[in-house]
């Protein structure tokens with residue numbers, strides 16, 4: 001595990017007393033981030049849909065950071081005005097923000113490409129637009145402050161290799177990947193800017209999103225492992241925070257991604273990895 005001292009010496013954005021805003025903070029990866037950053041002495045703003053889980057998360061984080069260092073704000077990231085309100089509450093309570101984690105996400109599968117438009121829109125409004133709403137609400141003030149800042153958006157391997165199963169989720173996370181790449185480029189070309197963007201790409205992680213499992217599957221990482229890997233990656237200066245898990249190694253992910261982009265280069269059918277004619281070729285490629 002990377003120590004807090006190592007991280008905070010190299011990354012002034014994460015200094016004790018600085019402010020971190022985390023969406024989707026009532027559960028899973030977001031809650032693990034909140035607890036770890038609280039243990040580093042940061043002030044924490046927890047944003048999630050309201051209710052008992054958000055209250056419980058606030059209690060848990062306050063037990064680490066102290067009551068006065070935690071703010072919980074019921075926020076629906078699919079609504080731009082709620083992110084604006086979150087920003088007002090945050091800047092009013094704590095002042096400048098140095099870490100924004102746009103992490104809220106849902107996995108409800110709306111089904112086929114031509115069905116359930118409203119459910120498709122809802123998923124995209126949360127997973128994709130939620131990230132943009134967060135950046136719009138916080139980035140201008142983070143830039144204006146002129147201080148070191150980080151924006152971490154949570155994508156997914158499903159937004160890169162786009163496996164069949166939940167197309168709307170894949171589309172949303174492919175959008176987050178492209179948006180965050182463009183955000184990183186825009187930030188590094190902004191005169192005087194000291195804010196960097198990163199794409200968090202968790203592997204299989206045991207959280208509220210892991211359907212059906214009551215205890216951690218052997219192949220999954222915990223949220224805490226993801227956050228430790230995230231901090232170590234940001235420390236190295238990595239834009240792509242490509243997390244392995246207990247099943248997928250980095251080299252397996254590299255091959256899967258190479259095969260996916262190879263569909264275009266080799267003029268194979270879309271998603272050839274799951275096409276019966278390419279089963280053997282893909283298996284051989286992975287060896």
Ligand SMILES: NC(=O)c1ccc[n+]([C@@H]2O[C@H](COP(=O)([O-])OP(=O)(O)OC[C@H]3O[C@@H](n4cnc5c(N)ncnc54)[C@H](O)[C@@H]3O)[C@@H](O)[C@H]2O)c1
Nearest residue numbers: 024027028029048049076077104105156204205207208209
């Ligand atoms: N768990 C995995 O294996 C995995 C893998 C890749 C990516 N991810 C991504 O990681 C992120 C965190 O997910 P998690 O696995 O910790 O799941 P989780 O369900 O434990 O946490 C997601 C949180 O987002 C909140 N949320 C949902 N809709 C919201 C909305 N409209 N506004 C505000 N908050 C909302 C939920 O209430 C929940 O607390 C998500 O973006 C997810 O897509 C997870």
